[in-house]
Amino acid sequence: MLDPQDKIRFEQLVLPHLNSAANLARWLLRNRADSDDVVQEATLRAYRFFENFHGGDARAWLLQIVRNTCYTWLQKNRPAELMTEFDEEVHQKPSANPETLAAQKDERQRLMVALDSLSPRFREVLVLRELEGCSYKEIGEITGIPIGTVMSTLSRARERLRQTLTEVAGAAKGV
Amino acid sequence: MNCELAETTIHGYFDGELDAVRSAEFERHLENCARCQAVLEGLESLRTQIQQSDLYERASPDLREKVRKQIAQETRKVVVSAGPSWKRWFLLPTFGTLAAAAALITIMLFVAPPHTQSTLTAELIDAHVRSLQPGHLFDVQSTDQHTVRPWFDGRLDFIPPVADFAAQGFPLVGGRLDVIDGHNVAALVYGRRKHFINVFIWPNREKEKAPDSSGSRAGYNWVAGQSGGMQICLVSDAALSDLRELKSLIHQ
Numbered sequence A: 001m002l003d004p005q006d007k008i009r010f011e012q013l014v015l016p017h018l019n020s021a022a023n024l025a026r027w028l029l030r031n032r033a034d035s036d037d038v039v040q041e042a043t044l045r046a047y048r049f050f051e052n053f054h055g056g057d058a059r060a061w062l063l064q065i066v067r068n069t070c071y072t073w074l075q076k077n078r079p080a081e082l083m084t085e086f087d088e089e090v091h092q093k094p095s096a097n098p099e100t101l102a103a104q105k106d107e108r109q110r111l112m113v114a115l116d117s118l119s120p121r122f123r124e125v126l127v128l129r130e131l132e133g134c135s136y137k138e139i140g141e142i143t144g145i146p147i148g149t150v151m152s153t154l155s156r157a158r159e160r161l162r163q164t165l166t167e168v169a170g171a172a173k174g175v
Numbered sequence B: 001m002n003c004e005l006a007e008t009t010i011h012g013y014f015d016g017e018l019d020a021v022r023s024a025e026f027e028r029h030l031e032n033c034a035r036c037q038a039v040l041e042g043l044e045s046l047r048t049q050i051q052q053s054d055l056y057e058r059a060s061p062d063l064r065e066k067v068r069k070q071i072a073q074e075t076r077k078v079v080v081s082a083g084p085s086w087k088r089w090f091l092l093p094t095f096g097t098l099a100a101a102a103a104l105i106t107i108m109l110f111v112a113p114p115h116t117q118s119t120l121t122a123e124l125i126d127a128h129v130r131s132l133q134p135g136h137l138f139d140v141q142s143t144d145q146h147t148v149r150p151w152f153d154g155r156l157d158f159i160p161p162v163a164d165f166a167a168q169g170f171p172l173v174g175g176r177l178d179v180i181d182g183h184n185v186a187a188l189v190y191g192r193r194k195h196f197i198n199v200f201i202w203p204n205r206e207k208e209k210a211p212d213s214s215g216s217r218a219g220y221n222w223v224a225g226q227s228g229g230m231q232i233c234l235v236s237d238a239a240l241s242d243l244r245e246l247k248s249l250i251h252q
Helices: A004-013 A016-030 A030-048 A058-077 A079-086 A098-103 A107-114 A120-133 A137-142 A147-173 B003-013 B022-032 B034-052 B061-080 B084-090 B098-111 B115-131 B145-152 B240-251
Strands: B172-180 B183-192 B197-204 B213-217 B220-227 B230-236
Touching: A004 A016, A004 B061, A016 A058, A016 A120, A030 A058, A030 A079, A030 B003, A058 A079, A058 A137, A058 B003, A058 B172, A079 A098, A107 A120, A107 A147, A120 A147, A120 B034, A137 A147, A137 B172, A137 B197, A147 B034, B003 B034, B003 B240, B022 B034, B034 B197, B034 B230, B061 B213, B098 B183, B098 B240, B115 B172, B115 B183, B115 B197, B115 B213, B115 B220, B115 B230, B172 B197, B197 B240, B213 B240
Parallel strands: none
Antiparallel strands: B172 B183, B183 B197, B197 B230, B213 B220, B220 B230
């Protein structure tokens, strides 16, 4: 069914959201090289499944595939990171070598370090809400979190981010 | 409204996601609550900080180019082969000749089920094959239905029927989330001698009840049917009769 006509439709409907795809994957995988590979894989999957897209929110549809591809990739390559899923409170301590600490004096760096140290579940809702501007409904659609729990997940994610930012800032001052 | 309740609601308010009634209710609370006012200010300054930090990562021109090339390539492949659901199985690099594709089309004319069904079947078999890669079979590994069932809680917007049939020769081994046709589905994994059987479950989206169906493709057998408002699809390299037997057990 995917004929040249579909290719054009795909290019018009889905590809405009490539920035969103790249952004979500970068934040889920925490580095650019891996996330570029995964975005490629995810867009190919999206293209193959395009006939299952029956209109509606193309961005959410693409991001859902990107997210699932990211989690599959993490499961295969960095399963330890997903362990935090079962206990969202457990999170990595922001790394503490002098070089990164010096860099963390910069506010943007501090935010990046803090976000990267959250569990993927928290990171994704924050990225979708704050960077992507998604509604709760879209966040639910993309992540599979029931819509009723999106608000409480965001609430916990923001609290965790706030705490981590304080820790990172404290560590940076100590240099 | 008390502060404890407001602690979560404040996020809905902050994100503009409360309905008018709850929003007004929260505002009444906010008026007299210095603590919540401070929290709200904190949320606002965090958002400002995030927005000013320019954290959005755009697709590089290099990535755009790669994606575009990849799709162009894929389109060519599809034109040569017969359809997207088949190429994953048959379009091996050495197999890309027109003659082979023509032969395939001829065969498909006689054996292919209706198109939407065939796409779904290909996707299910894909998911089955993917699940057999190391580390992919389970998100939760347990032979205890009372461990597997609650695991799905909060991960899906429906409750899949989970039961162990070890006594009948189909021990439950675990479960995981999967995505079929763009929807989250439950995947239960059962053992059958040395085979694994994936049972995919999701709520019926079609109003009409489709008849049970089954078939084989690329060396895998599948059985599909509906039960208790759920669509249930079994995929495995185990015998079709085994799949039918497990399906009727689930059906009870």
